[in-house]
Amino acid sequence: MKKIFFLLVTALCMQGAFAQEHGIFIISYPIAFPAGNLSDYISNTSFRGINLEFGKEVKPNLIAEIETGWNVFYQEQPDQVYTEGTASISGKQFRYTNSVPILAGAKWILKSKNNLVPYAGLGLGTMYSDRSTDFGLYRISTDAWQFCLRPELGITFKSRAGPSAMLGVKYYASFNSSDLDGQSFFTVNIGVVFPYGL
């Protein structure tokens, strides 16, 4: 929790530095679908999350940005037996994964003739994943900072000068680390784009 608050406060302060430039602030709600090793552990879709991006226009149609967010994955595993060798243990498991991406990247605004403006983006950085399993009175936790690559595609709906709505798809490709295999997932984001400096 502390790390996330620190990140958000940093993002908040950095926004002041961009005040004289043209840029965007995006806040969106991600619906996350686990992939790879994460989906072996938790297959449920995550409806708990938030995503924040700050971008600065460096050229017409090119925005440099930083992104952070938080996605919570949860699954209740019914009572079942887990066996390893001669030892067996049975009970209910409550599985949690908290994922926080911290990325820097760019967005390319693509040409459009009408109000719908598509964009494509690529980010890279790190993904912090915290996996906890509650089993009986015990909690088994592992966490990892993993290298993350994030391509995205989306569309903004611009009806007038000022904020516009956005809909996008992102794929967070996290790579294996020593403690955990890559915790990858993709998200569908619905949000608002706030331009500033215009």
Place this chain on the structure above:
Amino acid sequence: MAIKLSRLLVILSLVLISGCYPNGAEFIDDIDLVYTNYSNQFGFSSKQTYAIPDSVIKITGDIFNDPDGDHKPSFLSASSAAVILDRINQNMLDYGWQRVSKNANPDVILLVSSVTTTNIYYYYDWWYWGWYYPGFYPGWGWYYPGYYPPYVTGYRSGSVLVQMVDAKAVAAGVESVPVVWTCILNGLAEGGTSSIAPRVQTGIDKAFAQSPYLKH
């Protein structure tokens, strides 16, 4: 205006995030665990008879607790012991074992014990009084046994342990006994006998269900 609104939204997101926590265990029996382990060198199918005492030992923190000087450890109450032992006997019978007295040369012996732990959470430190009397530093202990601060929160957890011992393998002069099957039930010891008894019985049934090698 656009800048002020986005600052507000970042602050709002900080508030929203703190409320974003999914549920976990809701009922006491969500936290029950059953653990079993066995020796795969032991031929369970060739053993037919077992003996089991009529009482369940209560494990305490003492090395050897003999409160009334009768050379026996402390035991669980007869009614609580009956809940556990009857269920074990029923499962053994269902699996084709025959109960005999300890003097009738049983193949294995079952030993049952239980332990409860009360976990209390509180914090109290001499440093709290350092402003009043200079020289009280953090980390000092109590010198004179005094009252304990009221506890902030606590819970009781308990375990029932069942060990199956190879009665024929007790060699002369060897001071250890081989355990061929072990079972531990663990969970919250809250809620009174009427709530704990069915959970213990379910746990014993599960322990036998996950030990099919005991079946004849």
